[in-house]
Amino acid sequence: MLIFPWLGVEARAAELPAELDGIFARYVKLGEELEGVLSRVQDKGSADAQNSALQRLLARVGESRREIAAISELPENTAAAVASKYERQMRTVWGRVYESIYRLQRVRCYESVPFFRSFSILCSLFES
Numbered sequence: 001m002l003i004f005p006w007l008g009v010e011a012r013a014a015e016l017p018a019e020l021d022g023i024f025a026r027y028v029k030l031g032e033e034l035e036g037v038l039s040r041v042q043d044k045g046s047a048d049a050q051n052s053a054l055q056r057l058l059a060r061v062g063e064s065r066r067e068i069a070a071i072s073e074l075p076e077n078t079a080a081a082v083a084s085k086y087e088r089q090m091r092t093v094w095g096r097v098y099e100s101i102y103r104l105q106r107v108r109c110y111e112s113v114p115f116f117r118s119f120s121i122l123c124s125l126f127e128s
Helices: 018-039 044-069 076-106 113-127
Strands: none
Touching: 018 044, 018 076, 044 113, 076 113
């Protein structure tokens, strides 16, 4: 799970720089798309059908992880602006993603080998 320690900072919010705003907007959007794909997997047939959609998202997951990891520290007022604008969305969206991940782990991806391979890559991207 991605953790953003700078989001807990209490400070007066500043305006978000466009580049930083874009990073977090893309991160939220990616979570929404991932959740959509993962939530549609309800049996082996739907797992097989969603495999290509999941594969298309894997590169974006890696890219998003690199963008987020590159943010080493934020000034307090910028951190407050990020928290104000994105914290609730990120917790909600990514919470649903992780709920779907845990569900799919419990049911062993409905024994869909192609989906399981893509799903395993997704999980390893989150663990790195």
